[in-house]
Amino acid sequence: MGRQPTSGYCQTCRKRRIKCDCYLIDKHADKTRPRCGQCSASGHRCGGYRLPLRMEVYGVHSDNNGAQKLVRLSTASLKRLTPSSGPTVEIRLNYPYSREELSPAYFFTTYNWAPFFRPLLLSATNGDFPEINKVCLQAISYGYAGLSLGDGTLQNKGRLLYGRVLSEVRSLLQQPVKPLLARLGFTMIMMGIYEFTVNKLCGQAPPHHVGLMQILHHCGSETFREQPLLEVYRSCRAMLICQALGRQSRCFLEDIPWKTVPWRHAPRTFEDCLMDIMVHLPGIAETLAVPQNRASCLDKIKTLSVALQDWRWAWHAANSASVRQVRHAASLDDADSHLRPDTPILVRHMLQTSLEFDTPRQALDILYYNVALIYLMQLEAAARGQTYPYSEVLSPAEQRYIRRQVAAASHQSSDGGGSPLLLPGQARFRCQAAAEAFMTLSCATRLLATTSSMVTVVTPMPIGIMYWVLRDQMQLREEEVALLVSRFPVLQDAESVFPGCFVSVGVGNA
Template structure:
């Protein structure tokens, strides 16, 4: 019978095509004439599981009873075969498939999962991975198992915290960081995150910056620093991380490779929580002296940021380009609100991360600065008129916050579309840039729909714009979006008055030499 396994002697190709085979060997002539590749006549071994048990004989078996017996017959898996042995691998694979955690925690989170950074770090990582896996797959038994590991790890941590001044206590940094990730993700106890943040503050301040200068603690400190800065941004509260000893100390070892581009920008970002606190004081008290001092401090950090950008341009003159098609980026084809026909493509994931963080720092600094002083009150400064073939904004091309926010979102498109191809690289801020950009663009209908789709199209950021990950764009209300977009007529509305708008060229740090 043609097409039924076990009853036809034809070749596998004809069997699949449900045609009569001429059974010519070694290959079927019918397949060759039709242009198909004959797969031969060898049958694969067909393994089937049957349940064996005692059966009662019956004198008669109607068709109904036979059908019932067949439907009730289920394959019996031997009791010694179980997925328990693979549970750790499954849960960790799922945990590290989340791009936020895998890149933010690289490499210390991965090493913790392997048990290379101590028992407490391993147990904290087990708790984190089990709870995340159980929550996402609605498996209460696994989630309860994770909660038990979490409780055990917290008890052990609480016993060791009174001794944080002792040598070696700096190793508690990584377990506390993992427990903080757990509490901020599972949201079972709203006070748990506060407990872990307080533990981080205490540990860092007692042990001092140089205790975290060696790997793997330095990488963990870099991640920790970024988290504490975000908390400072949201609460608009100054942190000790802006102090010079904390900006230099963790990278002070002679064998240290020095700061990478991301951490150079984080040095500037560490000042922003203090700027926000001073800004609030100026608004509440009208202290003009503090206002002038604050403006000078912001200008200084903006100058450092723009100097970084000019140096970066010299090192990476072809860091980005645009393409006209989406075929290489099918994920972007799911976005119905894309305001651009072209895709911004970066030369590498690392460069995309760096330029996105740079733009975030610029948004913060300019947003606060323009709330304190009219852009028109800034004197025009001489600047280098440099043309660039890159689609990325140079410092002397920035005239609005909206420009910067749009560039962040275009880079984020590239990051979403290529993240699965990128090996784990430390990314200190994954959602902060697009969160800031979303706040700047939220009053622009054309862009706000696009930003929401960007959040929702990615598995790791879905629901973020609405606060689905515990944050959301609204928490980044750190500056007045009144100054988000420039006006084509060269005028800008500032606190109810119109001034002639002059781009803030005085803030543009000039390159030390001509880059051409």
């Protein structure tokens, strides 16, 4: 027998297993025509709100007095029923891949965070690294598929494979050869990805990151001077720095040998130089936890701010011609239909515009740069005695300044004579840096999903830092936040994925 479903989602969002934009914004919206902003932003064809019937199974129940009536059968009772004799009917599950040979392609094409992990996962499973990495990728694929499809068999297979990985890693950790041990850096990161994807360990450092630190300590900085171990070190460093930002505690990688020795035989990239700056941020946050130290931290914050500006000027000189601003007419119409007249200009700008780069590394450089800028601004606010969420209440003059910057970026992009990015000194407020980081996500996600080159792993931390500025510090209405979140699947369930992705020192203190 059939019943009407209780969900108000459109058919497309229901099939994609995501929250429907129209439902988030207005539960009383007109459901007679497709108007889902989630589908418009992602390029999917909205299936509309014609409600299908949900099937419920009933059987005949006989009472002791012989009376019969229909009763609803639960799933558990169905399992206890004895199958009737007759021809066997083969039931095919609607999986994109066979149960026996589930491909990682399902993980890469359906998991929201997969593009950010993909380059490292593919690089870690080539011939230069332990074979156990391939097993770990299978464990991630089966575990995620079982979780997303509600299939206990697939989940159990993922757990068995992951147990095999844990056992093999314990054996490999006993080997005395440091270069071989250092290759396990990728394995430890993959195990962390399993915990994040399958076991939903968010906002904390899984035990494998502690093991990763121990591997680096044991091998020493000199072990990573040659390829491919330098690439292993880059990802390990990015992972541990992001974890330290969340814990707000000093990271040992800020010591001079870890910033110099691995690059004795290789040129430094913009990514390397930016991480040299970011590695000092957690230590300042730890120092700020003691109120008496706050005044002395202002000089350190100023020094790092100058270093960050110098980095940005150098990046501009080398890459300014590789970035473009793109306006989306469909997003413009959809946003205008939901926004109020007094919606902040930056919200409209983020919904209507994206930044395009030539390479994924360029997009990630600007993402991490803006995240570092936000973190420094939060540190400065805490050092001056402000308390979280360090809300930015802009004066009319400051709002006019932001409007001029948005107009200038659009004008330069349309003329093709300049970069649409904010230059050092132009981003005076955290909301500006968060908006620019937000506009890099579309390009970064698309390029990471297709690149064949090695890219350092991207953790949720930088995206989480950007999210909390949009969520708590820009004083936005709920419907405005919902529109921004609907643009990117990785921002779904942000409250559970991004806890602690901000500077929280000084909470409750004057």
